[in-house]
Amino acid sequence: MIRVVLPSHLRNLAGVGSEVTLEVEGPVTPRAILDVLEARYPVLRGTIRDHVTHERRAFVRFFACKEDLSHESPDAPLPEAVANGDEPFMVIGAIAGG
Amino acid sequence: MSGVRVLVGTAKGAFILTSDGKREKWDVSGPHFGGWEIYHLKGSPVDSNRIYASQASAWFGQVIHRSDDGGKSWDTVGNEFVYDGDAGTHQWYDGTPHPWEFSRVWHLEPSLTDPDTVYAGVEDAALFRSSDGGGTWKELSGLREHGTGPNWQPGAGGLCLHTILLDPVNPDRIFIAISAAGSFRTDDGGKTWKPINQGLKSEYIPDPEAEVGHCVHRIALHPSRPDVLFMQKHWDVMRSDDAGDNWYEVSGNLPSDFGFVVDVHAHEPDTIYVIPIKSDSEHYPPEGKLRVYRSRSGGNEWEALTKGLPQSNCYHNVLRDSMAIDSLDPCGVYFGTTGGQVYGSANAGDSWTPIVENLPRVMSVEVQTLS
Numbered sequence: 001m002i003r004v005v006l007p008s009h010l011r012n013l014a015g016v017g018s019e020v021t022l023e024v025e026g027p028v029t030p031r032a033i034l035d036v037l038e039a040r041y042p043v044l045r046g047t048i049r050d051h052v053t054h055e056r057r058a059f060v061r062f063f064a065c066k067e068d069l070s071h072e073s074p075d076a077p078l079p080e081a082v083a084n085g086d087e088p089f090m091v092i093g094a095i096a097g098g
Numbered sequence: 099m100s101g102v103r104v105l106v107g108t109a110k111g112a113f114i115l116t117s118d119g120k121r122e123k124w125d126v127s128g129p130h131f132g133g134w135e136i137y138h139l140k141g142s143p144v145d146s147n148r149i150y151a152s153q154a155s156a157w158f159g160q161v162i163h164r165s166d167d168g169g170k171s172w173d174t175v176g177n178e179f180v181y182d183g184d185a186g187t188h189q190w191y192d193g194t195p196h197p198w199e200f201s202r203v204w205h206l207e208p209s210l211t212d213p214d215t216v217y218a219g220v221e222d223a224a225l226f227r228s229s230d231g232g233g234t235w236k237e238l239s240g241l242r243e244h245g246t247g248p249n250w251q252p253g254a255g256g257l258c259l260h261t262i263l264l265d266p267v268n269p270d271r272i273f274i275a276i277s278a279a280g281s282f283r284t285d286d287g288g289k290t291w292k293p294i295n296q297g298l299k300s301e302y303i304p305d306p307e308a309e310v311g312h313c314v315h316r317i318a319l320h321p322s323r324p325d326v327l328f329m330q331k332h333w334d335v336m337r338s339d340d341a342g343d344n345w346y347e348v349s350g351n352l353p354s355d356f357g358f359v360v361d362v363h364a365h366e367p368d369t370i371y372v373i374p375i376k377s378d379s380e381h382y383p384p385e386g387k388l389r390v391y392r393s394r395s396g397g398n399e400w401e402a403l404t405k406g407l408p409q410s411n412c413y414h415n416v417l418r419d420s421m422a423i424d425s426l427d428p429c430g431v432y433f434g435t436t437g438g439q440v441y442g443s444a445n446a447g448d449s450w451t452p453i454v455e456n457l458p459r460v461m462s463v464e465v466q467t468l469s
Contacts, residue, residue: 047158
């Protein structure tokens with residue numbers, strides 16, 4: 001089971017708590033997690049990545065295991081600790097705006 | 099029993115102000131969508147329970163909400179705004195080609211006849227329409243592709259389509275305005291469009307009388323006389339008597355003809371309102387006096403409406419979508435400021451009272467007249 005932590009605005013939008021859990025089949029990658037997340041919560045489509053290009057929105061970051069994975073390939077496997085549920089995959093609203 | 103519902107979009111959420119027909123005591127609900135920028139929300143003229151809201155964030159993009167119970171509860175609807183075909187380029191601030199990129203919905207205009215049909219004016223400038231209550235959106239690409247699009251250049255606020263006027267007499271006619279491209283009209287339901295900027299003079303562009311490139315801030319019409327349009331341009335208050343084919347200036351004795359809002363009295367088609375702002379580099383009222391100006395002659399002769407408004411040390415702005423007029427008699431006039439005040443007048447502007455005073459920056463004000 002994959003654990004995903006969302007920023008508060010997206011929790012409110014999706015109507016979820018601080019953490020959601022997802023079943024992801026196959027390699028656990030950012031793309032695979034977001035595909036499942038958006039399928040379960042369609043209101044999140046377009047809020048984390050672009051509808052068409054699926055590129056990460058500029059002020060959204062992906063953290064896991066104390067690493068910033070935002071610039072990794074969306075198809076790169078995530079750390080084992082994320083894949084086995086020990087650590088969450090964190091979607092972060094970047095600190096910006098002063 | 100009659101009443102009004104004022105829909106206020108702010109930089110940090112939406113607020114709904116309701117009152118009975120006297121418009122003396124107000125209930126305030128909100129913030130709805132707290133923390134999100136609400137550029138605009140507007141109700142359907144044929145179903146007052148149906149309200150559309152544009153919720154945006156630099157972080158999380160565009161979300162559209164719909165209420166079917168007058169704003170008590172909201173459902174998220176479609177937020178996929180994809181330009182039709184190869185979007186091409188418009189001009190960037192430095193004159194170089196820049197790809198068309200969707201960033202946000204500035205204005206939502208519900209159909210005059212069908213609560214499930216709503217238009218969206220977006221940045222980068224384009225017009226979209228939904229016929230399923232906001233579930234899906236399709237671009238009316240004839241506007242962007244009619245020929246002048248590659249020459250459009252953004253204003254300081256972005257290349258935004260901010261005004262949509264639906265003609266209540268001719269359902270195939272729509273007027274729109276874009277900063278900083280100008281005004282455009284379709285006479286065939288959105289298939290084909292033409293610029294309607296003849297008569298505008300803008301000294302801040304290389305050819306002051308160019309076909310496009312004018313920074314139109316807002317246009318307005320009275321439903322009984324939709325061929326007469328009023329415009330607040332970047333500088334100049336303008337009027338057209340032929341559906342935008344030709345414009346002439348009606349700034350008259352205004353203390354400044356810079357501003358953002360323009361609106362028309364509910365029952366007097368020649369009574370119009372503007373709020374002068376000192377200049378484009380000083381976005382506050384002249385002399386620190388917040389004054390609404392009213393013309394009862396369709397322009398040129400203006401009277402200052404000041405009763406109840408701050409007449410010293412007021413340095414807020416009033417943004418382009420932040421004035422609205424109800425259809426009671428006498429009509430109510432409402433406007434919001436960047437300082438978070440929403441003022442209302444229950445007597446067509448003769449006197450004003452603040453309805454709320456400490457909201458976030460007000461982005462838009464609309465009003466629904468409830469029967």
